[in-house]
Amino acid sequence: MSRSLSGKVALVTGAARGIGRATALRLAADGAAVVVNYRANKAAATEVQRAIAAHGGEAAIIRADVTKLDEIDALFEAASSRFGRLDILVNNAGVGGRSAFSTTEEAAYDSLFAITKGVFFTLKAGLTHVEDGGRIVSISTGLTRGWASGAAAYAGSKAAIEQFSRALSKEAGPRQITVNAILPGVIETDMTAGMAEEVRSAARSQTSFSRLGQPRDIADVVAFLASDDARWITGQMIVVNGGSTP
Ligand SMILES: NC(=O)c1ccc[n+]([C@@H]2O[C@H](COP(=O)([O-])OP(=O)(O)OC[C@H]3O[C@@H](n4cnc5c(N)ncnc54)[C@H](OP(=O)(O)O)[C@@H]3O)[C@@H](O)[C@H]2O)c1
Numbered sequence: 001m002s003r004s005l006s007g008k009v010a011l012v013t014g015a016a017r018g019i020g021r022a023t024a025l026r027l028a029a030d031g032a033a034v035v036v037n038y039r040a041n042k043a044a045a046t047e048v049q050r051a052i053a054a055h056g057g058e059a060a061i062i063r064a065d066v067t068k069l070d071e072i073d074a075l076f077e078a079a080s081s082r083f084g085r086l087d088i089l090v091n092n093a094g095v096g097g098r099s100a101f102s103t104t105e106e107a108a109y110d111s112l113f114a115i116t117k118g119v120f121f122t123l124k125a126g127l128t129h130v131e132d133g134g135r136i137v138s139i140s141t142g143l144t145r146g147w148a149s150g151a152a153a154y155a156g157s158k159a160a161i162e163q164f165s166r167a168l169s170k171e172a173g174p175r176q177i178t179v180n181a182i183l184p185g186v187i188e189t190d191m192t193a194g195m196a197e198e199v200r201s202a203a204r205s206q207t208s209f210s211r212l213g214q215p216r217d218i219a220d221v222v223a224f225l226a227s228d229d230a231r232w233i234t235g236q237m238i239v240v241n242g243g244s245t246p
Contacts, residue, residue, distance in 0.1 A: 006031035009083040013037045014093030016044035018189030022215030026223045028057035035079045036061045066118035088226045089126040091138035096191040098150045112157040135226045136179045142241045169235030178234040185241025187213040208243030
C-alpha cells in the first residue's frame with residue numbers, strides 16, 4: 001500500500017466503529033496521522049488508535065458529539081493543538097433510522113436532522129481549519145437516489161448533506177480544497193446488523209456481486225478521494241454500492 005498521505009492529518013468523525021473505523025485505518029495505512037472522533041464508545045476508539053499504532057501509524061482519539069456546536073469547535077481546536085494542521089475531513093458520524101411516514105415520531109426525525117445540522121457546522125469549521133489543497137468527504141446514502149419507502153426522514157437528512165457538499169465545493173474551490181460525498185449501498189456494520197434477513201437477502205441480490213458491502217469498500221474510496229489522484233474531482237456525489245439496482 002502506498003504512503004501517499006504521509007505528512008497529512010485527517011479527522012474522521014464517528015471513527016470508533018463501522019465505516020468510520022475502516023476509513024481511519026485506511027487513511028493511517030496511507031500515511032496520514034488520524035484524529036479518531038467518537039461520541040460514546042471510548043473503548044472502541046482506543047482500539048482503533050491501538051490498531052493504527054501497531055502498524056506504525058499515529059492517531060489521537062477525541063470525544064465530541066457532532067450534533068453540538070460547541071463540541072464541534074472543541075474537536076477542531078483539540079485536533080489542531082495535537083497535530084498543528086488538518087488536511088482531510090471525513091464527515092462520517094451518523095445514526096440510522098428507517099420508518100414509514102405513519103410511524104415516524106418527532107424525536108426520531110429530530111435525531112436524524114441533528115446530525116445534518118452537525119454536518120453543516122462541521123463543514124463550516126472544516127472550511128476554516130482544512131489547509132489549502134485539502135480534502136472534505138461526507139458520507140451520504142444511496143437511498144437519496146431512490147424512492148424507498150420507510151426512508152423519507154433518513155434519506156432526506158442525507159440529501160441536505162449532498163447539497164451542502166455541492167455548494168461548499170464552489171466556496172472551497174479557490175483554495176484548491178475538494179468537497180465530495182459518497183453514497184454507499186447497504187454496508188455490514190452495527191447500523192445494519194438489525195436488518196431482517198429478507199431485507200438483507202434482497203439487498204445482497206440487488207448488487208452485481210451478490211454480497212453486501214463491507215466498511216473497507218467505502219474506506220478505500222474515501223482514501224482515493226483524499227489522494228492527489230482525485231484533485232480534479234469536486235462537487236461530486238459518488239455512488240458506491242456494488243452496482244445495486246432495485
Ligand atoms: N451501514 C450502511 O449500510 C450505511 C449505508 C449508507 C450510509 N451509511 C452512513 O455511513 C455512516 C457510518 O455508518 P456505519 O454504518 O458505520 O454506522 P455505525 O457502525 O452505527 O457507526 C456510527 C458511528 O457514528 C458515530 N456517531 C453517531 N452519532 C454521533 C454523534 N452525534 N457524534 C459523534 N459520533 C457519532 C458513532 O459513535 P459511537 O461509537 O461513539 O457511538 C459510531 O462510531 C453514517 O453516516 C451512515 O448514515 C451507512
